[in-house]
Amino acid sequence: MTNANDLFNDYTGTENYYKHWLEIVYTDGVKALAEKCSCYWLIDLIGSHQTNEKVRNEPFQVWELKRINENEYVVIATDGNDNIIATQSIPFSDFPFDSCTIWLSDGIVLLPTEY
Numbered sequence: 001m002t003n004a005n006d007l008f009n010d011y012t013g014t015e016n017y018y019k020h021w022l023e024i025v026y027t028d029g030v031k032a033l034a035e036k037c038s039c040y041w042l043i044d045l046i047g048s049h050q051t052n053e054k055v056r057n058e059p060f061q062v063w064e065l066k067r068i069n070e071n072e073y074v075v076i077a078t079d080g081n082d083n084i085i086a087t088q089s090i091p092f093s094d095f096p097f098d099s100c101t102i103w104l105s106d107g108i109v110l111l112p113t114e115y
Contacts, residue, residue, distance in 0.1 A: 004065075004100035008033055011114050020109075022047030029111035030102060039095055045075060046102065046109055049086045058085055061104040065095065 011029030018026050024047045026034075034040045046063055049055045060080045067073055073090035103110055 001098045002096075004033060004037060004095075004097040005111065005113070007036075007097075008111055009113055011111050014110070014114055017108070020044075020047050022050065024050060024104070024107055024109055026109040027111065027114050029114045030109050033100070033102075033111065037096055037100075039093075041093075042075075042100070042102070043109060045088060046077075046104060049077065049088070052086065055085050059106050061085065063102045063104065065090075065100040065102075067095075067098040 008029055011032065014027035014029065016028050018031055020026060020043055022044070026043055030043065034043055042065060055061065055077065058079045062078045062080050064076050065073055071092050071094065073093050073095065075088045075090060076084060077086040078084055101112055103112055103115060105115065
């Protein structure tokens with residue numbers, strides 16, 4: 001099983017913050033992931049779920065993208081204690097890895113190694 005996070009281990013902090021139109025901010029590592037894997041849609045997805053009060057009220061969120069089969073994925077968001085706060089099916093994606101984990105902490109979307 002391939003994990004995108006393994007490719008981006010070098011990101012251990014950020015020099016820049018990028019403002020997303022959905023009122024979240026993301027780091028250099030997330031930007032690199034989005035560019036290299038053509039998955040800006042994943043940032044959009046995380047941002048769009050912030051309109052849900054249950055999700056928005058969690059200051060720390062863990063977002064996991066997991067391959068279900070060949071081109072089908074699921075995104076599961078938890079509060080960091082395995083309590084699910086959101087899920088979304090992705091019926092088709094050309095994401096090149098089997099999984100990926102992104103955190104959102106106080107409105108900032110980052111890779112776990114950037115925390």
